[in-house]
Amino acid sequence: MAKKVPYRTYLPEEKIPKYWYNLRADIKNKPYPLLNPATLKPVTAEELYPVFTKATVEQELDNDTRYFEIPEPVRELYKVYRPSPLIRAYNLEKHLDTPARIYYKFEGNNTSGSHKLNSAIAQAYYAKAEGFSGLTTETGAGQWGTALSEACSYFGLPLTVYMVKVSYNQKPFRKTVMQVFGTDVIASPSDTTQVGRMLLEKDPDSNGSLGCAISEAVEKAVTSQNMRYALGSVLNQVLLHQSVIGLECKEAMEMLDEYPDIIIGCAGGGSNLGGLIAPFMQDKLTGKANPRIVAVEPASCPSFTRGRYAYDFCDTGRITPMAKMYTLGCGFMPSPNHAGGLRYHGMAPMLSQLYHDGYMEAVAVEQSKVFAAAVLFSKVETVLPAPESAHAICAAIDEAIKCRESGEAKTILFGLSGTGYFDLTAYNEFLSGKMTDYIPTDEELQKGFDSLPKIE
Numbered sequence: 520m521a522k523k524v525p526y527r528t529y530l531p532e533e534k535i536p537k538y539w540y541n542l543r544a545d546i547k548n549k550p551y552p553l554l555n556p557a558t559l560k561p562v563t564a565e566e567l568y569p570v571f572t573k574a575t576v577e578q579e580l581d582n583d584t585r586y587f588e589i590p591e592p593v594r595e596l597y598k599v600y601r602p603s604p605l606i607r608a609y610n611l612e613k614h615l616d617t618p619a620r621i622y623y624k625f626e627g628n629n630t631s632g633s634h635k636l637n638s639a640i641a642q643a644y645y646a647k648a649e650g651f652s653g654l655t656t657e658t659g660a661g662q663w664g665t666a667l668s669e670a671c672s673y674f675g676l677p678l679t680v681y682m683v684k685v686s687y688n689q690k691p692f693r694k695t696v697m698q699v700f701g702t703d704v705i706a707s708p709s710d711t712t713q714v715g716r717m718l719l720e721k722d723p724d725s726n727g728s729l730g731c732a733i734s735e736a737v738e739k740a741v742t743s744q745n746m747r748y749a750l751g752s753v754l755n756q757v758l759l760h761q762s763v764i765g766l767e768c769k770e771a772m773e774m775l776d777e778y779p780d781i782i783i784g785c786a787g788g789g790s791n792l793g794g795l796i797a798p799f800m801q802d803k804l805t806g807k808a809n810p811r812i813v814a815v816e817p818a819s820c821p822s823f824t825r826g827r828y829a830y831d832f833c834d835t836g837r838i839t840p841m842a843k844m845y846t847l848g849c850g851f852m853p854s855p856n857h858a859g860g861l862r863y864h865g866m867a868p869m870l871s872q873l874y875h876d877g878y879m880e881a882v883a884v885e886q887s888k889v890f891a892a893a894v895l896f897s898k899v900e901t902v903l904p905a906p907e908s909a910h911a912i913c914a915a916i917d918e919a920i921k922c923r924e925s926g927e928a929k930t931i932l933f934g935l936s937g938t939g940y941f942d943l944t945a946y947n948e949f950l951s952g953k954m955t956d957y958i959p960t961d962e963e964l965q966k967g968f969d970s971l972p973k974i975e
């Protein structure tokens with residue numbers, strides 16, 4: 520029975536997808552529209568144009584077009600690091616003594632070290648093509664800022680990054696990478712925006728949060744001349760761009776005559792997971808196949824497993840449109856001892872709807888277990904995973920162990936969204952036994968829920 524497939528499967532370069540796949544076209548219960556918080560009506564393209572590029576606004580609002588052509592200059596840059604490899608985790612299988620066949624799609628093979636470059640290139644390209652003079656964005660752990668820095672630098676576009684203060688201080692090298700690409704990096708909250716000044720007045724020692732950095736970046740974009748804002752996750756357009764992961768992956772699995780029984784991905788805002796599962800979820804929605812799809816999130820920031828499905832702001836400053844999503848409330852502040860990324864309070868509206876309708880599952884895992892999985896994976900597979908990605912590894916290991924116990928030879932696919940070379944402080948904490956698990960109490964979560972806008 521045992522098929523001997525290669526460790527690494529690379530599609531040929533000409534198989535890099537020419538189109539992104541828009542999963543919304545095949546979803547019956549469409550994700551809820553973004554709402555304008557002033558009117559409580561769905562946001563219009565005209566309202567979004569001051570914030571995003573025209574092309575991405577159209578992608579954002581389009582629930583019907585199934586395929587969007589990938590512009591030629593974007594494909595050209597994709598060729599530098601794509602197709603990304605699909606890897607058979609033979610060593611991990613052996614170590615776990617499992618009959619399961621484990622595959623992972625590895626998106627860490629580029630300088631940014633993560634899948635985020637896939638959408639960064641698209642957003643930077645459109646901003647340049649539409650004649651804008653710069654982009655702004657926020658970054659938490661730093662991967663998105665790095666990815667967008669690379670992309671903007673390639674297309675010759677200035678970039679300002681608001682970096683969550685706790686990361687700015689804990690990950691100085693991330694800042695340096697962005698600066699290498701010519702990016703202006705500002706610690707958030709900062710005194711360069713109204714939102715930032717307000718937050719600093721309330722709490723001068725604030726560690727910042729992604730939600731707050733988003734407020735600052737959006738404010739900066741809309742109050743500057745000819746600048747636009749780019750977001751690295753959560754939005755429909757980002758999940759659309761990330762579909763390149765799943766499209767390549769499905770084709771590579773077809774080459775191997777494989778199809779996953781279980782697909783696992785870590786979920787912060789939902790972009791790598793949404794991209795990986797896109798064509799498989801299409802099969803599920805159209806009745807062609809029925810893989811289990813599992814989102815993995817940190818127990819310290821559990822938006823799917825303990826959040827509310829509600830309209831909420833995408834930022835702490837409450838200046839963005841409202842999205843209906845699984846959320847802990849825009850006022851939720853993850854505990855600072857949470858080391859492994861995935862700190863965002865909400866989840867992509869598209870995945871939220873699919874989860875709500877029972878098309879996918881979610882599990883929450885504690886961070887010391889995640890780091891134990893990361894260390895094991897590094898040793899046997901010789902890739903140092905990003906802590907975010909290690910959430911997926913952790914759940915994949917659990918599934919593989921279940922297969923060992925039941926004797927079922929399932930095919931498990933997970934997304935290895937990136938590498939962990941800039942997360943060594945967290946690895947160090949784990950190795951020196953200083954890492955703690957933090958699970959918010961119901962009362963603490965309630966504080967976040969109290970910050971939800973009261974509109975329903």
Ligand SMILES: *Cc1c(COP(=O)(O)O)cnc(C)c1O
Nearest residue numbers: 662752787788789790791907937
């Ligand atoms: C940003 C990031 C994530 C989380 O973001 P999603 O939008 O949920 O994918 C996961 N893994 C890595 C490596 C990241 O950089």
